[in-house]
Amino acid sequence: MNTSCPVCGAAVLPAAAYCHQCGQALAAPRLLTEPAVEALASVSPDDAEQVLWEGSYSPKAMLGGWMGAAVLTVVVAAVGGRSDLQRGLFLGLLTAVLCFGATGLYAMYRRLSTHYRLTSQRFVHQQGLFRRTTDRIEVIDVDDVAYSQGLLQRMIGVGTIKIMSSDTSHAELYLEGIDRVAHVAQLIDDARRAERRRRGLFIESI
Structure with missing residues (x-):
């Protein structure tokens, strides 16, 4: 009628x-329906962040270095012991101390100088031992996540993650020596997808 x-x-x-x-x-037109108002409140961009993962350079990534140090120690001891057994043992021990010590110090430096934290809204990358630089990438800006592993790395579950984003300061970010690399890469990708859905719902609700 x-x-x-x-x-x-x-x-x-x-x-x-x-x-x-x-x-x-x-x-008078209604700007928002009641369900839209409730949805808008539930997806506020000020929602508290949740920490999804924290990690650093894994000592397992240095397995190749440890194996190389062991092989070099045996070779030096064998060559040096051909003419004098005591001399060979001394050279082998000296090589072991130097190689394993250097490898251990390098692994410790990599672990202490790098820290990563993934939250529901951003990825935080900290680099440096004495002078630390902190960079942040919004997970909504992450375009793609990939990871790579060598043969030995696949056996122990470590690898390198590559994050490609629209952030001009970090268009490509490489995370080396990540333990459980496939799981962590999936976490980053899931956080990216969830945040894009959340932001999309917020915009549509407005």
Whole structure:
């Protein structure tokens, strides 16, 4: 059933917000429905961040270095012991101390100088031992996540993660020596997808 405009008397539909004849407002429009208001509140961009993962350079990534140090120690001891057994043992021990010590110090430096933290909204990368630099990438800016592993790395579950983002300061970020690399890469990708869905719901609710 049609109704009439209170100003010009033209017939208008009951659901019309304005008169098609004179433009008179017939009813105050509702900007948001109740479900939309509730959805808007539930996806506020100020939601508290949740820490999803924290990690650093894994000592397992240095397995190749440890194996190389062991092989070099045996070779030096064998070559040096051909003419003098005591001399060979001394050279082997000296080589072991130097090689394993250097490898251990390097692994410790890599572990202490690098720290990563993934939250539901951003990826934080800290680099440096004495002078530390902290960079942040919004997970919504992450375009793709990939990881690579060598033969030995696949056996022990470590690898390198590559994060490609629209962040101009970190278009490509490499995370080396990550333990459980496949799991961590999946966490980053899941966080990216979840944040994009959350932001999309917020925009649509407005």
